Amino acid sequence: MRKQLKKFAQFTALSSLLVLSACGGNQAAGDEEGKSSGGAVKADIGVISYISGPGAAYGEAITNGLKLAQEEINGKGEVEINLVIEDSAGKQDQALTAAQKLMNSENVTGIIGPTLSTEMNVVGPEADLNGVPIMGTSTTAEGIPQIGDYVFRNSLPEALAIPAAIDKAIEKYDAKKVAILYGNDDVFTKSGFDTMKKAAEEKGLEILTTETFQKGQSDYNAQLTKIKGLKPDLILASALYNEGAVIMDQARKMGIDVPFVGGNGFNSPEVINIAGDAANGLIVATPWYGEKEDDKVKEFVSKYEKEYGKKPDQFAAQAYDALYIMAEALTNAGEADRDALRDALAEIKGFNGILGEFSFDEEGDVVMDPTVLVIEGGAFKEFN
């Protein structure tokens, strides 16, 4: 008993030490913002990212992209950006406390992130109320920039991506009848489905059936048998890649050979790894195409591969561009001031990054042309 008590006392002492060390050192950072002697705009940009937990791969790609961009931007000397990176673990409450820390303890000028749309739904209103410009790099759900004047995003929303993919598919295959399949217990796939349904109705497609599935489901034969009997020209599938790849595999085995159109979550090289040849015929619209014949894109890909040992995905690319957009806005604003940064961000038009030409509309949402890709022979190719 005595021994245990001793341990307990040591433990408390240690943990209180940890508390102390965490509390100190935060206060001084915010004061010396603004212009440095060299004339460069110095700014702290906060980052809220999904670094730990099941979705940590997203956060890793995003922070890698940001760090690469930071290095380049600071090297040029016009702007000096200091990134303050905080983890949200994919949870709304954690994202909110991280945002509060960045806004109140670190006094950042602007925030990049958080990773998930659900997190943005919580963090966005708070940042807007505090007058801190915030830009999502991977929040694709409906209604994100509409939260407030200070909320932006540079990630291609589903509302732009899905109709673009459907359009091209209709053109090529002369499709009239479609079947829709979606995961109804996930925010991402559910809002993707809403967009798909709207797009299909607008384009006058006949929706033969709407089938649902759940996260982690492994057998889709019931839904696919029904779809097969109805003989659609296209299957619109709002799924994340892990479920989506299995769906395609089972569909092809069953003899369904029509093309699939997917949302942003379906767009991953993992689909090819999981489904193999069955993945052929998946059409997705994406802001990011790594094989593009463009000097900026090639340079980014080679730099990223050299630094991190793997090819960049769309999350890394969007984060990379996001920091460049922030940097340009900071240059135009001329000072590290939250309101000036917001106004400068809203002014961004025709920004030329690795994702192509990019502008904000009056709500802070994305204006750009997505690239439509198709899987052919086990690789993503541009779809014409």
Next chain:
Amino acid sequence: MLAELINPYYLQVASFILINIILGVSIYITLSTGQLSLANAGFMGIGAYTSALLTLNFDLPIIVGIFAGTLLAGLFGILIGIPTLRLQGVYLAIVTLGFGEVIRVIFVNWESMTKGAVGLSGIPHMGREILNTLRGFGFDPKILGLQNNQFVFLAIFLILLVATISIITFFRRQNRSRVGRAFAAIKLDEKAAESMGINITYYKVLAFAQGALVAGFAGTLFAHVLAYISPADFAYHRAVEILIFAVFGGSEVIWGPVFGALFLTAMPEVLRFISEYRYMIYGLIIIIMMAVRPQGLIDVNILNWVKLKTSRRGQKHGTSSQKSM
């Protein structure tokens, strides 16, 4: 001076700690009759959705939503408590976990009402509503030397603090009452308790309903502090998280889950400076705890020891003051 000390970040973390403490208390109550219920996440969801929907759709004041959500969760507690009376231990845990999942699936599929997996956004925010109401009376936070957002989070924090303290006080007093003794007797030996004339059905359902009520209350607070809820917030992850508060802190005395909630909520924030490694440390601490103190950190022995220490000190003071007299 005061204004500089009040940082919304710390207040925000403190608010989440307080909500988690209330959740920890909710599982403690059912555990104090020896029932392991994992339905608290479901009750929390019922409370949160009820209050959110009422305030969103009918423009009711938040306080009405909180009452309605809490009561409805309590009602569900009675409804679930009665049929599951015959189950014990693991079986009860499985059934209540199932109940939580059923609730979540209803939230996902009742799209016309709950907007499905996308969740409800724009729920009235407790602190901002208070600020707006007070402004209506001509009050400005600047009178206190506070910024708007400082005032908002201070208000939330104080309300939660009062709520948490009242709940803890209530259940501490209940523990020393007839009801508390009955709970303890049932926990030790149901058959013996019954033969002593304790109405087992009544007390077990009472504990279940109280747990549901408290969890529902925490849910309504959660909805109005975060201003956004989705079915994923009330999945089994939440149920397990609540259970861990009690397992970590200890479930023998009320201070166990309270400390568990406090420590486990503050921990990831304190460890922010090591970013991606913080959840590893978090896991490590829980494993070490399981190995060293499987009954939880705080139990009766620890409390007695603390009491002994403080009372000794008190005695010394006592004697010295007598001398001076």
